[in-house]
Amino acid sequence: MPSITVPIAPTPPQVVVFNDDKATNGIATPGLATPGIATPGSEYYKPGADGTIAKRAHYAPPWADVSIIGIAGSSGSGKSTLSQAIVSKLNLPWVVILSIDSFYKSLDAEASRKAFRCEYDFDAPDVRTQTSLETVSELPGLPGSFSPQALDFDVLVERLRDLKAGKRAEIPVYSFEKHARTEQTTSIYSPHVLILEGIFALHDPRVLDLLDMKIFCEADADTCLSRRILRDQRERGRDIEGIIKQWFSFVKPNFEKYVNPQRNVADIIVPRGVENHVAMTMVVQFIKQKLLEKSTHHRAALTRLERDALSRPLSQKVHIMNQTPQMGGMNTIIHNIDTSPEDFIFYFDRLAALLVEQSLNNVFFDSQTVMTPQNLPYNGLTPAGEVSAVIVLRGGAALETGLRRVITDCKTGRVLIQSNIRTGEPELHYLKLPQDISEHSAVLLLDTQMSSGGSALMAVQVLVDHGVKEERIVLVTYSAGRMGLHRLTQVFPDITVVVGNLCSDAEERWVERRYFRC
Amino acid sequence: MAEIAPTKSVGPEYRSEKPTATISTVVEFDNVTVLPQTPQLIALLSIIRNRDTQRGDFVFTSNRIIRLLVEEGLNHLPTVEHTVTTPVGRPYEGLSFQGKICGVSIMRAGEAMEQGLRDCCRSVRIGKILIQRDEETAQPKLFYDKLPDDIADRWVLLLDPMLATGGSAIMAVDVLKSRGVPEERILFLNVLACPEGIKNFASKFPSLRVVTAFVDQGLDEKNYIIPGLGDFGDRYYTR
Numbered sequence: 209m210p211s212i213t214v215p216i217a218p219t220p221p222q223v224v225v226f227n228d229d230k231a232t233n234g235i236a237t238p239g240l241a242t243p244g245i246a247t248p249g250s251e252y253y254k255p256g257a258d259g260t261i262a263k264r265a266h267y268a269p270p271w272a273d274v275s276i277i278g279i280a281g282s283s284g285s286g287k288s289t290l291s292q293a294i295v296s297k298l299n300l301p302w303v304v305i306l307s308i309d310s311f312y313k314s315l316d317a318e319a320s321r322k323a324f325r326c327e328y329d330f331d332a333p334d335v336r337t338q339t340s341l342e343t344v345s346e347l348p349g350l351p352g353s354f355s356p357q358a359l360d361f362d363v364l365v366e367r368l369r370d371l372k373a374g375k376r377a378e379i380p381v382y383s384f385e386k387h388a389r390t391e392q393t394t395s396i397y398s399p400h401v402l403i404l405e406g407i408f409a410l411h412d413p414r415v416l417d418l419l420d421m422k423i424f425c426e427a428d429a430d431t432c433l434s435r436r437i438l439r440d441q442r443e444r445g446r447d448i449e450g451i452i453k454q455w456f457s458f459v460k461p462n463f464e465k466y467v468n469p470q471r472n473v474a475d476i477i478v479p480r481g482v483e484n485h486v487a488m489t490m491v492v493q494f495i496k497q498k499l500l501e502k503s504t505h506h507r508a509a510l511t512r513l514e515r516d517a518l519s520r521p522l523s524q525k526v527h528i529m530n531q532t533p534q535m536g537g538m539n540t541i542i543h544n545i546d547t548s549p550e551d552f553i554f555y556f557d558r559l560a561a562l563l564v565e566q567s568l569n570n571v572f573f574d575s576q577t578v579m580t581p582q583n584l585p586y587n588g589l590t591p592a593g594e595v596s597a598v599i600v601l602r603g604g605a606a607l608e609t610g611l612r613r614v615i616t617d618c619k620t621g622r623v624l625i626q627s628n629i630r631t632g633e634p635e636l637h638y639l640k641l642p643q644d645i646s647e648h649s650a651v652l653l654l655d656t657q658m659s660s661g662g663s664a665l666m667a668v669q670v671l672v673d674h675g676v677k678e679e680r681i682v683l684v685t686y687s688a689g690r691m692g693l694h695r696l697t698q699v700f701p702d703i704t705v706v707v708g709n710l711c712s713d714a715e716e717r718w719v720e721r722r723y724f725r726c
Numbered sequence: 727m728a729e730i731a732p733t734k735s736v737g738p739e740y741r742s743e744k745p746t747a748t749i750s751t752v753v754e755f756d757n758v759t760v761l762p763q764t765p766q767l768i769a770l771l772s773i774i775r776n777r778d779t780q781r782g783d784f785v786f787t788s789n790r791i792i793r794l795l796v797e798e799g800l801n802h803l804p805t806v807e808h809t810v811t812t813p814v815g816r817p818y819e820g821l822s823f824q825g826k827i828c829g830v831s832i833m834r835a836g837e838a839m840e841q842g843l844r845d846c847c848r849s850v851r852i853g854k855i856l857i858q859r860d861e862e863t864a865q866p867k868l869f870y871d872k873l874p875d876d877i878a879d880r881w882v883l884l885l886d887p888m889l890a891t892g893g894s895a896i897m898a899v900d901v902l903k904s905r906g907v908p909e910e911r912i913l914f915l916n917v918l919a920c921p922e923g924i925k926n927f928a929s930k931f932p933s934l935r936v937v938t939a940f941v942d943q944g945l946d947e948k949n950y951i952i953p954g955l956g957d958f959g960d961r962y963y964t965r
Contacts, residue, residue, distance in 0.1 A: 575746055
């Protein structure tokens, strides 16, 4: 596959850059970007279909109101380098870069022919393989050109609004070889801060309305032209005359017409890009402030829920396992600090299988008549559809052996939610869900312990954001505190919860430590 | 007496719309425990009853039911209060299991239940009893038994997935009693029973506990349980 050269610095590991060909292969880890084939109108982002964040008065995850920072400027002004530098300086998984280049419109047949012909006319046979964002930029009105008409601002605005609402957004992947959007999309979900970077990031008024900070990167025109001359000569074998002619007939007029006016709406104008340490520190400070605000709001919301939850009876959808003699005995072995690791794991697996069996009583069934070997009918039941599971890492993984004993080939998604050591705030680090999760008739959400319910709230919110209806979610947990259960069922009254045993409200997560022995 | 083959809507209490299914016939013996007729159990039984179910699915599904039976059966064993210290340092007032147990399977179908027993009780001792129908008398006849030496000191989980007339189960209990196992320390674990078998068995041994997943409608003229699930041993081992 011919590689797409992207005019950005090498990607540091923490940075997720969309429209980078690596991103289309799916960098799934820190920025929670997962590649997916999504057709417009798919279940993934049905607006507000069933109680997404917009409707929730009670719980707003920290990504519910993403802060968006727009960075515009001419090519070579150091936008992308600056964005990268900011992200790597912050080094947080929830700060994500979105390149506006992802939103180039597909060309119709005629324009496409023109584009290819132009490439031929430019006498650059390698242009198809060497195509970069700016090599085709000389074509007015075509992708990569210096004209904003080539960008699909409608889709961009829609996606930004989705992200603002806390929903998953499918970002198109543009192929510069085919001059068209590919079938593939890349998803962005749950960033707390989004950096929107591109030549026209500050062009569309609807986008401006969504921005929390507007930055314009300035570069000296002489620098840009000289960089261009050097690059085009060396990499594309053009002559200086042609380059200069293009500069004055396309690039410069477009710059003056569209790019430069954006400086008038900018909050900050940054000269010298990444070398400008003062500007960079300012932006980083601003983002840190935003992140702190979000964290504070999130924690305050959790505390508020806590207060509201006290002294109310548990929802009837919370099922606490009967404390039968066997359950009592197994719980005692599991709780005993002197239990050997072998026994701990054995009894925990055994109990986990029972928990999963119990949780399956809350999934949906249909009547079904089967014929027995004696050719007699029996009026029985059959599951209404596929049952899948989502494991809240790390604790939930301890229930996986039990899960497999009950559903051997259960499709299993994973989500890593960690409590911040300093603040105790739950943070979403990683997410990988089955593509068709919104169609499953039930999703078992597995975790070992729930005390305050913060991570459970977040995990359920993630499922709801991915189109899983609340009544199809069964949260399965080995132990839970009363307050956490209240808090969770108040925000999500339609989910079912299956609990192995009740514990105190602030219990350490010792079960996973014992199970995994570290 | 019994309400034959009751059809009820099955599902959690909080749900308003629930599908209907035929649930276990109610039997009135204090020493018989029928597993809660949950939608999941009914769905599992539907799989193993279905004549079109392949052997692999039959084995996996019946193992799930058997594990539930074993878990319920073990609840009838004695426990004592037992307080331990948890990993976070607080005391936990719990229970500890009392008494030694062993399994005894009635060959061959009963052996299919051994895996489920081992899933719950590691390294459990398992004895075997072979009882077959005598062709001449049509009565069950003991052919073979191999039981733990100290069986008289143990609780016995007697395993047989099908309880039709109850003939072989009764004979197996007689064998256990002759080895000194008191009746009240025998738990009979069974997947599918019928009212006739329950009546014969449970009234003959009133101190023994029966745990079954489902009591079916009755028996046909060949003494097969109906609607039944076919020959359990065949479907588990050879079909």
